[in-house]
Structure formats: structure tokens, C-alpha cells
Amino acid sequence: MTQIRTARFAIGQTVRHRDDAFKGVVMDVDQAYAGPAVDLGLLHADQPFYRVFALGDDGGFIAYAAESSLEAGGLALDPGEIARWFATDDQGHHAPLDAGLH
Secondary structure, rough: OOOOOOOOOOOOOOOEEEEOOOOOEEEEEEEEOOOOOOOOOOOOOOOEEEEEEEOOOOOOEEEEEEHHHHOOOOOOOOOOHHHHHHHEEEOOOEEOOOOOOO
């Protein structure tokens, strides 16, 4: 019997990496690892993986992160970061400016 996992984070939700590698907004969710064949180390491939529009010192980039590596909340985007990188809907969900909100 296959176990179906429910993603803990929603598209448009702000998250941060547990090791403070980045903070950003969830753009897409894979039910399990769907990247290239690589050694994931201690990460389990059968957990949700997220594409996150992340903010770094040099601007935005796309990160692919395991659910176990991410945390919700604790992320305070300052108004300048929000205006520069994201469109925001009435419910506080964010999307990259060039992607638009769904």
C-alpha cells in the first residue's frame, strides 16, 4: 500500500530554510523528489520537495528543498523585499512578480 503524503506548505506561503540558507516563497510542490539522480545524503526522497523563489544577498533564485529542511513562519519580509520581488493577494500569499498569482 502506498502512503500518500500531504504537503505541509502551500503555494504562496513564506518559508525559511532550517539552516538559514535562504528565505522565500513556495512556488511549486512535488509529492516526492523529482530532481536529477543525485545522492540526497540524509534526506529522504519520499517526502514533498518544494520549488522556492528564494531571496539571497544577490537577488532572487530558485531553490529545490525537502520539506524536512523548511520551516514556516519566522520569516519577516520587509516591505522593500515584497515590493521588489512579489505580487501579494488579499490573503497575504506571494508570487514572483513575473509569475503572477494564480
